[in-house]
Amino acid sequence: MIEFNLDRGSGVSTYLQLVHQVKQALRLGVLRPGDQLPTAREVVESLAINPNTVLKAYRELEREGLVEGRPGMGTFVRQGIAGATLAEHTRLRRDLEAWVRDARAAGLDQEDLRALFTVALADAAKEGVA
Amino acid sequence: MxxxxxxxxxxxxxxxxxxxxxxxxxxxxxxxxxxxxxxxxxxxxxxxxxxxxxxxxxxxxxxxxxxxxxxxxxxxxxxxxxxxxxxxxxxxxxxxxxxxxxxxxxxxxxxxxxxxxxxxxxxxxxxxxxxxxxxxxxxxxxxxxxxxxxxxxxxxxxxxxxxxxxxxxxxxxxxxxxxxxxxxxxxxxxxxxxxxxxxxGDIEELLDGHLVVTGPDDAPIAGAQVVSASRTGRQVGMLVRGAPPLDPRWQARSPGLEELVMGYLRSPDSAALPKLTGVGA
Structure with a gap:
């Protein structure tokens, strides 16, 4: 089961935060095919948000084919997110950490790092890689 | 409904x-x-x-x-x-x-x-x-x-x-x-x-239907209803309703709920109400 949390000052809409958290849990294997998502009532009881917000997030996930609603039963994970396995995640993260250390040693600060990473992402998107 | x-x-x-x-x-x-x-x-x-x-x-x-x-x-x-x-x-x-x-x-x-x-x-x-x-x-x-x-x-x-x-x-x-x-x-x-x-109205529709725009005082804004405006020197900040074709000199973004409410409260003559179009509408 996944437990949602909200970053109220983030400026990201509540329903998108829920969508992102489910996707992240799928990527990390915290949620697997067949797992049930919490009911709207359960989410609402812990976060004090509008139940329609939860339903909207679940509809979005359903539209993307990641979960399915079974009438009278709840919402279930249909498939994981294809992509890197957990082991690959760990490896990539280690590489990234090494890169960060390298960049810090070269005199870049946090903001420089973020800018550089954003530019790299944008370039990759332009080339159709990401 | x-x-x-x-x-x-x-x-x-x-x-x-x-x-x-x-x-x-x-x-x-x-x-x-x-x-x-x-x-x-x-x-x-x-x-x-x-x-x-x-x-x-x-x-x-x-x-x-x-x-x-x-x-x-x-x-x-x-x-x-x-x-x-x-x-x-x-x-x-x-x-x-x-x-x-x-x-x-x-x-x-x-x-x-x-x-x-x-x-x-x-x-x-x-x-x-x-x-x-x-x-x-x-x-x-x-x-x-x-x-x-x-x-x-x-x-x-x-x-x-x-x-x-x-x-x-x-x-x-x-x-x-x-x-x-x-x-x-x-x-x-x-x-x-x-x-x-x-x-x-529906909050999401209201937020989607409004923009906070900032720009020079002399750039025209047409095709939108100005809810409220505040001027500082040659710059003006406005809450507008609708989707105006924006002059490139304007910066625009979506309002937050509080901004939207404040914009209306500051201008008691502005209103965003559904049109009362009678039965069946």
Whole structure:
């Protein structure tokens, strides 16, 4: 089961935060095919948000084919997110950490790092890689 | 889309002062609506008229089904125990779910034998909300339910109400003058200002339908309704309704809920109301 949390000052809409958290849990294997998502009532009881917000997030996930609603039963994970396995995640993260250390040693600060990473992402998107 | 609450040309007067005038609004069933506006805007009056606590001078207001109203000064008898309050509610209401009320209070850890006057402010608010919900209303109206509550108690009260909305087809109208309290919970916005209705609509549609734009004073903006504007030197910042073709010199972004409300409250002559196009529209 996944437990949602909200970053109220983030400026990201509540329903998108829920969508992102489910996707992240799928990527990390915290949620697997067949797992049930919490009911709207359960989410609402812990976060004090509008139940329609939860339903909207679940509809979005359903539209993307990641979960399915079974009438009278709840919402279930249909498939994981294809992509890197957990082991690959760990490896990539280690590489990234090494890169960060390298960049810090070269005199870049946090903001420089973020800018550089954003530019790299944008370039990759332009080339159709990401 | 059926309406849980419908006001048509509603006008209320205390002696010679109009506290609510020409108010026409329709609140769809199943919504959680925020009723906002400065003190004295007519929020409490609208609720009082809806539950029949006062008679309008003009027009009408109608509730589909049963309405429950929780007044701002939590209507509880301090010398009663919680159990006695429940018994009182049972006798005063035609519909009553005693088991649900007892379960809810137990889950909140509120002892039935405690005198209401000895409960904390948050617990008193919870008892008032529990009593209102035990009558299984179709429309729950709460006047400033979060006033004087600490952040934890506010969160707990909203959790209770949202859980009930998730469970059954309940419409909620709650007033507040603190917009940030309502951002996560409400999906409908009603803005009252000095007795007049300024805004009534779906919050998401309202936010999508407005822009905050900043730019030079001499760049024209056409094709949009300017809700409010503030000028500083040669720069102007505006809240506009609609999607204008923007001059490249303008910077535009979506407003937050609080910004939207403030924009309207600053310009009492602006309004965002659904067109009343008659039956079948």
């Amino acid at each position: 059926s309406a849980a609450l419908e006001a048509t040309g509603l006008g209320v007067r205390y002696r010679r002062t109009w506290v609510l005038r020409d108010c026409s609004l329709s609140l769809p069933t199943g919504r959680v609506a925020a009723l906002v506006g400065p003190n004295g805007a007519g929020k409490t009056t609208l609720m009082h008229a809806a539950v029949g606590l006062l008679r309008p001078a003009l027009g009408s207001v109608r509730v589909a089904g049963e309405a429950a109203f929780v007044a701002q000064d939590k209507p509880l008898y301090e010398s009663f125990t919680v159990a006695e309050m429940l018994a009182f509610g049972r006798r005063m209401n035609r519909r009553w779910d005693d088991a649900a009320a007892a379960d809810r209070l137990a889950a909140l850890g509120i002892p039935l034998r405690r005198k209401v006057g000895r409960l904390s402010g948050g617990q008193q608010a919870q008892v008032a909300v529990t009593l209102a919900l035990a009558g299984l209303p179709d429309l729950l109206m709460l006047d400033e339910p979060l006033a004087n509550l600490d952040p934890l108690a506010r969160h707990d009260v909203m959790r209770s109400i949202m859980a009930e909305v998730a469970e059954r087809r309940l419409t909620v109208l709650l007033s507040s003058h603190v917009v940030s309290d309502l951002e996560e919970t409400c999906d409908w916005l009603v803005v009252l200002n000095a007795g007049r209705l300024q805004v009534s």
